[in-house]
Amino acid sequence: MKNRRSLFALPYVVWMALFVVAPILLVVVYAFSSAAGGATLENFRDMGGYWVVFLRSFELAVVATAVCLVIGYPISYLMAREGPRFQRVATVLIMLPMWMNFLLRTYAWMSILENTGLLNRLFSAIRLFDLVNAVSGALNSAFGLKLATDVQYFQMINTSGAVVLGMVYNYLPFMILPIYSVLAKMDRSLLEAARDLGASPAAAFRRVILPLSLPGVLSGVTMVFVPSVSTFAISRLLGGSNVMLLGNLIELQFTGSSYDPQLGSAISLVMMVIVVACMYVMNRFGEGEEQAVML
Amino acid sequence: MGRELIRLVDCCMSYDGEQVLDHINLYINDREFLTLLGPSGCGKTTTLRIIGGFTTPVAGEVLFDGRRMNDIPPHQRQVNTVFQRYALFPHLNVFENVAFGLRIPKVVEEERGGKTVKRKKKLPEKEIQERVLEMLEVVSLKGFENRRIHELSGGQQQRVAIARALVNRPKVLLLDEPLGALDLRLRKDMQSELKRIQQQMGITFVYVTHDQEEALAMSDTIVVMDQGRIQQIGTPEDIYNEPKNAFVADFIGESNILDGIMHEDYLVEFFNRKFKCLDKGFAPMEPVDVVIRPEDVDIVPVEKGQLRGTVTAVTFKGVHYDTIVDFKGFKWLIQTTDFHPVGEVIGIVLNPDDIHIMHKSQYSGMFGDYSSYSEEYDEMDDVTLLDEEADGEEAEDDEE
Numbered sequence: 001m002k003n004r005r006s007l008f009a010l011p012y013v014v015w016m017a018l019f020v021v022a023p024i025l026l027v028v029v030y031a032f033s034s035a036a037g038g039a040t041l042e043n044f045r046d047m048g049g050y051w052v053v054f055l056r057s058f059e060l061a062v063v064a065t066a067v068c069l070v071i072g073y074p075i076s077y078l079m080a081r082e083g084p085r086f087q088r089v090a091t092v093l094i095m096l097p098m099w100m101n102f103l104l105r106t107y108a109w110m111s112i113l114e115n116t117g118l119l120n121r122l123f124s125a126i127r128l129f130d131l132v133n134a135v136s137g138a139l140n141s142a143f144g145l146k147l148a149t150d151v152q153y154f155q156m157i158n159t160s161g162a163v164v165l166g167m168v169y170n171y172l173p174f175m176i177l178p179i180y181s182v183l184a185k186m187d188r189s190l191l192e193a194a195r196d197l198g199a200s201p202a203a204a205f206r207r208v209i210l211p212l213s214l215p216g217v218l219s220g221v222t223m224v225f226v227p228s229v230s231t232f233a234i235s236r237l238l239g240g241s242n243v244m245l246l247g248n249l250i251e252l253q254f255t256g257s258s259y260d261p262q263l264g265s266a267i268s269l270v271m272m273v274i275v276v277a278c279m280y281v282m283n284r285f286g287e288g289e290e291q292a293v294m295l
Numbered sequence: 296m297g298r299e300l301i302r303l304v305d306c307c308m309s310y311d312g313e314q315v316l317d318h319i320n321l322y323i324n325d326r327e328f329l330t331l332l333g334p335s336g337c338g339k340t341t342t343l344r345i346i347g348g349f350t351t352p353v354a355g356e357v358l359f360d361g362r363r364m365n366d367i368p369p370h371q372r373q374v375n376t377v378f379q380r381y382a383l384f385p386h387l388n389v390f391e392n393v394a395f396g397l398r399i400p401k402v403v404e405e406e407r408g409g410k411t412v413k414r415k416k417k418l419p420e421k422e423i424q425e426r427v428l429e430m431l432e433v434v435s436l437k438g439f440e441n442r443r444i445h446e447l448s449g450g451q452q453q454r455v456a457i458a459r460a461l462v463n464r465p466k467v468l469l470l471d472e473p474l475g476a477l478d479l480r481l482r483k484d485m486q487s488e489l490k491r492i493q494q495q496m497g498i499t500f501v502y503v504t505h506d507q508e509e510a511l512a513m514s515d516t517i518v519v520m521d522q523g524r525i526q527q528i529g530t531p532e533d534i535y536n537e538p539k540n541a542f543v544a545d546f547i548g549e550s551n552i553l554d555g556i557m558h559e560d561y562l563v564e565f566f567n568r569k570f571k572c573l574d575k576g577f578a579p580m581e582p583v584d585v586v587i588r589p590e591d592v593d594i595v596p597v598e599k600g601q602l603r604g605t606v607t608a609v610t611f612k613g614v615h616y617d618t619i620v621d622f623k624g625f626k627w628l629i630q631t632t633d634f635h636p637v638g639e640v641i642g643i644v645l646n647p648d649d650i651h652i653m654h655k656s657q658y659s660g661m662f663g664d665y666s667s668y669s670e671e672y673d674e675m676d677d678v679t680l681l682d683e684e685a686d687g688e689e690a691e692d693d694e695e
Contacts, residue, residue: 189382192349197396197463198370207395211386 027272030265043266050249050267057246058274060160061229064167065175068224069217071168072175076216077209079176080183087184094173106166106237113156113165113238120153129153158240166234167224174223182216183209218282226275246271297325300466300499301346306355308341308523315341316352317523323501325466328493330502330510333520334546339503340471342520346501347376347469370399375460376469380476381452383444389455390440393427396463430458433492450481457492467499474509486512507547511535519543540653544586545662551627552663555585555652563652566602566622570645574652584653586663589630590615591649600642606635619665626665 034040075094079087097105112118123129129151136147156162186209194204232247239245246267253264301323308316316338323329331339344350345357348369357364364372375396383392400415431437434454444452453473460468470489474482490513493500504510510517511531519526519534519542527539538544541552555565560575565585577583597603604620604627615630620641635641 187380187382189378189380190384192369193376193378193382193384193459194395196347196349196369196374196376197459198399198401199395200370203399208384208386212384 027265027268030262031269032266033262035260035262043262044270046263047266047270053244053246053249054271056160056243057229057271060164060167060243060245061225064164064171064228065221065225067164067168068172068175069221072172072220073179073217076176076179076183079180080186094176097169098173102170103233103237105170106234109162109166109169110157110237113162115153115155115157117157119156123154124152157238158242160239160243162238163235163243163245166238167228167231170234171224171227174227175220178219178223179213179216182213186212218285221282222279225278229275230271297327299323300325300327300360302356302358302361303342303345304356304358306342306345306352306357308338308345308350308352315523316345319355319525321518321525321528323467323499326497326499328490328500328502328513328515330504330514330517331520332504332507332510332517332546333526334505337520338523339505339520343469343471343501343503346467347374348372373466374469375463375465375467376471377453377456377460377473379471379473381456383452383455383459385444387444388440389431389436389442389444389447390427392444392455393430393458393462394423395459397423397426426462427458430462433461433495434458435488449477450485453477453485457489461492461496461498465498467501468493470500470502472503472505474504474506482509489513511547519546521546537651538586538653540656541584541586541658541660541662542656544584544651544653545658549589549628549630550663551587551589551665553585553587553625554660555583557581557583557652561647563650566625568601570601570650571647572650572652573647574650577652577654582655584655584659584663586651586653587627587645587649588651589617589628591645592627592629592631593644593646594618594629594631594633594635595642595644597640597642599644601645602643604641604643606637606639606641609635609637628665
């Protein structure tokens with residue numbers, strides 16, 4: 001009996017070994033070897049020059065995750081609280097963009113944010129730049145400032161802001177859905193019990209709903225943070241050469257002119273370790289609540 | 296039992312145009328154990344939610360100590376609730392669950408410089424400790440402070456829910472089918488436990504159940520409800536001995552309900568025979584429902600009987616036998632400690648106090664015939680099961 005069961009598991013074991021374990025092992029091996037072959041720690045030393053990229057990647061991912069949380073939690077809360085009709089409509093609206101190709105969506109943002117893009121053309125049409133220039137001119141003559149008075153467009157594309165926007169836009173559903181599913185499962189009488197025991201709506205939220213929804217928040221944060229910190233498509237399309245993130249750095253080591261798979265592997269490995277460490281700390285933090293929801 | 300505490304005046308409630316409460320009039324006394332009893336969908340949970348402040352009646356008044364409370368939210372009433380499935384907070388341990396209400400800052404009015412100012416005030420930690428531990432002792436859960444909720448049995452969770460409500464020292468405790476999820480044995484234990492707690496704390500309990508035995512065992516007053524209306528209010532003895540209509544007679548205990556004609560005071564006719572009874576005040580020759588409790592019938596040899604019937608089924612029930620006897624096509628349930636085999640012809644004697652007369656009502660002819668005996672019992676089992684499920688749904692519907 002036991003043998004038969006392990007026989008059924010065999011395809012999965014082979015699959016995991018081939019496509020999960022082996023690549024990670026390869027990354028580890030490459031990270032610790034030099035181009036000529038042979039073990040070395042040189043790759044990690046070389047990486048030191050890129051600490052700005054590390055910092056920027058984590059910074060933007062944290063910002064994007066925070067924005068997703070701030071936008072996503074209220075939406076999830078409304079979806080769980082309102083009637084099924086609102087919930088259905090909201091689910092479709094959230095899922096709809098995800099049925100389109102990821103790159104297509106991001107290209108669409110490019111043409112919106114470009115210097116001659118949709119938004120800037122709109123601003124120009126409503127004469128926003130004339131207004132800005134006039135105000136700047138007035139301020140210049142009043143206070144002796146030196147503000148530019150010939151603004152023709154706002155620089156939106158190729159900024160960190162655009163990259164964060166792209167992350168939020170693409171990954172927001174990953175924040176909303178786990179939080180929503182935890183909130184929707186929550187027994188409504190818990191809220192009534194809190195109210196019955198004297199809690200105001202705000203206190204009931206803070207003392208009961210928020211702590212009980214933490215597991216959903218944690219998995220939402222994980223699901224937004226991890227792809228955000230490792231993205232390269234969003235940063236390349238919306239950030240251009242101005243916003244280089246870890247994903248672009250790694251990509252460069254494998255496809256660019258500075259071909260260096262050993263360094264690329266080392267960067268990947270370090271990023272992986274940092275991400276796993278972050279997740280571990282967060283999950284330890286939420287462990288108590290996790291049990292509560294399993295109840 | 297003290298003075299009047301709560302009064303509902305002509306309370307009506309409807310959801311989506313469907314009337315669920317129809318002019319409920321009811322008063323509840325201080326320190327009373329009052330039970331709202333009825334089948335699922337009868338409006339008992341809705342009535343409880345109106346008292347608790349979770350639902351506002353579409354018409355009528357809710358009075359606490361004579362003050363109108365219709366729009367006062369739950370936490371501003373001196374009422375706490377024990378919920379159907381306890382609704383304990385899974386992220387808090389037993390102590391923190393019980394302390395929940397005490398940790399909420401209360402608005403108090405204070406004299407300061409000759410003016411009264413409203414200020415939010417927290418209870419000192421020491422007082423919280425004392426009150427929680429004291430309450431855990433009342434519900435026999437001393438030493439369980441640090442347990443997590445999911446580590447407790449159903450009965451223990453029940454006790455935490457009661458302690459959590461009582462620690463706020465409410466004047467009234469509302470209990471919504473609190474024993475529904477417990478097994479029979481535990482339920483019996485908790486019945487006497489609840490009664491003890493109620494007497495020890497000296498407060499009013501308003502209890503909702505569909506279990507008539509539970510209601511009879513615990514209540515000072517029972518309110519029997521069906522189809523959004525109060526069918527009868529009275530002590531357990533009143534309800535059992537003097538049911539007002541066929542519904543109450545059938546819902547509380549077992550009853551044989553026959554068609555009869557009231558000839559004059561103290562004289563009723565059924566099965567073409569006149570019987571003496573203790574009821575009066577009916578119109579001459581008024582058609583009535585006659586209730587005869589299965590345990591009140593005396594079986595005698597045929598020649599001594601007022602009526603003669605044939606035994607058609609016997610079930611052993613432990614203390615007694617459920618004997619089904621056919622009287623001219625109408626089957627009675629008779630409970631006796633003597634065994635009478637199927638096919639035996641027996642006589643019965645009814646004493647005047649065994650007979651209870653009721654006015655005809657919309658429920659006449661619906662209950663009290665044991666012709667389909669075996670099915671009726673199956674059906675009753677189903678009803679109990681359905682009841683529990685349906686009541687859950689009822690409660691959820693209410694929330695929307």
